Amino acid sequence: MPIATAPIEILIVEDNPADVRLALEALGETALHNNVHVAYDGTEALEMLRRTGRHENAPPIDIVLLDLNLPGKRGLDVLREIKHDEHLKRIPVVVLTTSQAEQDVVQSYQLNANAYVTKPVGLDDYFRALKSIETFWLERAKLSRA
Amino acid sequence: MSGDHPRRRNALTSRLFVAFGPGPGRLLTRILLPALSSGLVLLALARLEGEAAGYYATEFGTALLVFIAIAGVAGGLVWAAYQLNRAEAERAKSEAERAQLATIVETAQDAIWGKTLDGIVTSWNPAAESVFGYRADEMIGTPVTVLFPPDHAPEEAAIIERVARGERLAPFESVRRRKDGSMVQVSVGISPIRGVDGDIVGVSTIVRDISDLKRVEDELRRSNAELEQFAYVASHDLQEPLRTMSSYVQLLARRYRDQLGGDAAEFIDYTVEGANRMQRLIQDLLAYARVSAKELPALATDADAALARTVRDLGSTIAAANAVVTHDALPGVIADAGQLQQLFTNLLSNAIKFRSAETPAVHISASVSENTVTFVVRDNGIGIAREHHERVFAVFQRLHRRDAYPGTGIGLAIARKIVERHGGRIWIESEVGRGTTFRFTLPAALSPNI
Numbered sequence A: 001m002p003i004a005t006a007p008i009e010i011l012i013v014e015d016n017p018a019d020v021r022l023a024l025e026a027l028g029e030t031a032l033h034n035n036v037h038v039a040y041d042g043t044e045a046l047e048m049l050r051r052t053g054r055h056e057n058a059p060p061i062d063i064v065l066l067d068l069n070l071p072g073k074r075g076l077d078v079l080r081e082i083k084h085d086e087h088l089k090r091i092p093v094v095v096l097t098t099s100q101a102e103q104d105v106v107q108s109y110q111l112n113a114n115a116y117v118t119k120p121v122g123l124d125d126y127f128r129a130l131k132s133i134e135t136f137w138l139e140r141a142k143l144s145r146a
Numbered sequence B: 001m002s003g004d005h006p007r008r009r010n011a012l013t014s015r016l017f018v019a020f021g022p023g024p025g026r027l028l029t030r031i032l033l034p035a036l037s038s039g040l041v042l043l044a045l046a047r048l049e050g051e052a053a054g055y056y057a058t059e060f061g062t063a064l065l066v067f068i069a070i071a072g073v074a075g076g077l078v079w080a081a082y083q084l085n086r087a088e089a090e091r092a093k094s095e096a097e098r099a100q101l102a103t104i105v106e107t108a109q110d111a112i113w114g115k116t117l118d119g120i121v122t123s124w125n126p127a128a129e130s131v132f133g134y135r136a137d138e139m140i141g142t143p144v145t146v147l148f149p150p151d152h153a154p155e156e157a158a159i160i161e162r163v164a165r166g167e168r169l170a171p172f173e174s175v176r177r178r179k180d181g182s183m184v185q186v187s188v189g190i191s192p193i194r195g196v197d198g199d200i201v202g203v204s205t206i207v208r209d210i211s212d213l214k215r216v217e218d219e220l221r222r223s224n225a226e227l228e229q230f231a232y233v234a235s236h237d238l239q240e241p242l243r244t245m246s247s248y249v250q251l252l253a254r255r256y257r258d259q260l261g262g263d264a265a266e267f268i269d270y271t272v273e274g275a276n277r278m279q280r281l282i283q284d285l286l287a288y289a290r291v292s293a294k295e296l297p298a299l300a301t302d303a304d305a306a307l308a309r310t311v312r313d314l315g316s317t318i319a320a321a322n323a324v325v326t327h328d329a330l331p332g333v334i335a336d337a338g339q340l341q342q343l344f345t346n347l348l349s350n351a352i353k354f355r356s357a358e359t360p361a362v363h364i365s366a367s368v369s370e371n372t373v374t375f376v377v378r379d380n381g382i383g384i385a386r387e388h389h390e391r392v393f394a395v396f397q398r399l400h401r402r403d404a405y406p407g408t409g410i411g412l413a414i415a416r417k418i419v420e421r422h423g424g425r426i427w428i429e430s431e432v433g434r435g436t437t438f439r440f441t442l443p444a445a446l447s448p449n450i
Helices: A017-028 A042-050 A075-083 A102-110 A123-140 B004-020 B026-052 B058-107 B126-132 B154-164 B211-236 B239-259 B264-293 B303-313 B315-320 B337-353 B411-421
Strands: A008-013 A034-039 A063-066 A093-097 A115-118 B111-115 B121-124 B169-177 B183-194 B200-209 B300-302 B324-327 B332-334 B361-369 B372-379 B426-430 B436-443
Touching: A008 A017, A008 A042, A017 A034, A017 A123, A017 B239, A034 A042, A042 A063, A042 A075, A063 A075, A063 A123, A075 A093, A075 A102, A093 A102, A093 A123, A102 A115, A115 A123, A123 B239, B004 B026, B026 B058, B111 B126, B126 B183, B126 B200, B154 B169, B154 B183, B154 B200, B183 B211, B211 B239, B211 B264, B239 B264, B264 B411, B300 B303, B300 B337, B303 B315, B303 B324, B303 B337, B315 B337, B332 B436, B337 B361, B337 B372, B337 B411, B337 B436, B411 B426, B411 B436
Parallel strands: A008 A034, A008 A063, A063 A093, A093 A115, B324 B361
Antiparallel strands: B111 B121, B111 B200, B169 B183, B183 B200, B300 B332, B361 B372, B372 B436, B426 B436
16 A cells, blocks of 8 residues: 555544544644544553554554653653554654643653654644644654554 | 799889880980989099199099089989979970860760771760760770661771771761661761871771751752642643633634624633733743752852843843843852843843833943842833832732733742842832832852852
């Protein structure tokens, strides 16, 4: 299947339904052909990425949008597991979070996050931020697909 | 019986050794005794020669000999007495010095003890008794290792080894055990004790109980950690609901504007503005809290460089206001470079924000007196009424309408917190319409130009 026509599989890891919906709204406004998947906690996210358990038939994920503030397994732990997993570490992980704390930014990059984006407060800014993530990672950057 | 003889002779020999050995007695045995003996021999020779040459009658010669001999012995005794008294005076003086040193050791707040190079305690002062609970008579003659908790036991051998090489150990922190088994946090300083001939004959140990200091440090560390935790919570958890609220109200407006009534847009704007403002307040409160969370290095900082960075970072603000920022050469101060820059930033942006109709002009100067630098930041802005001179430094206090001068009112509160944290103070000289002068003090760096 040629890459150009394959849909792009986006995984949003986010426990706040309001934020999930907002991200879906933002991504829905783009012309790109994409499928958005949602994991509401870190364990579910890793299952979907590894295609184990209930998610055996999930498609391979192309990019992860990861919130840091998750119930149970913390966002940074999810990031660490992805980047230490031989099969998953090639997948770009964009940390998308409310936190502006310097320690979160530093730790995320130390754990090999591909980008750290603070969720803007204004709706227009938020939409623009998500679109720029999408434009860069899904249009400009060439992804390595498994 | 046969064993007695050598012992007696040994006793005699050893007494002779003492008599001829070091000490004031040596004056008699080594100097006075030979002087007197050779003097007598010379006198006898002189007498025989004088008699043979017929200078005097035998009777007169005998009288002269006896007289001179007595005078010689008397002179020698006076000289010996002088020497003995002088030695005694010196001994008394050093005894007094010893007593004085002993008093200092006895009354010292720090535990002080001496020990041999084998680690056996030889002296133990009262402070040591109260810190460790061992009395002097219990400790003297006891190995010092009774004070070491098991995990610190290897320290002693290392200490002795270094001291035996003549090293002094700079105070280090460690843990020792009291008689009742409880642990005490200590700062330990160790020096070799040298005998009169310079050989190392023992070890002196000075120990300070730093338990209280440690407890205060721990409390400070804990409260800083709590503050960091609070700051983290504030930066994430408090802002997230705000963002959600603001986003959805905006989404509502975007999608249903046409179906909502005439006032809806205004209400939505107020909601969004309220959320934005709340977020700024949270961020400002965080910035305020972080001023004291940062540990202060006791480092000299170049105030000139800090100001230069400030002016560079405020470049667009300065340009937009057509402001003129000038300064004299600024001295070095003991301050955190980042916080000093933040202080300049807050004062400069304040001066530019509250400008009058004139072209804004800000001048920064400083003067040093004794160990304090007083900085002066003078502007030609709108000024501050006297009754508000204190209030402007309080958190979130504002003097003007939001539409005239936006902001949360945190800038000067942060400025004051930075100055006071560095042990200085900040105050205002100003009247409405006559510009404002901020003065603040900071500790001067030792060398005036760093």
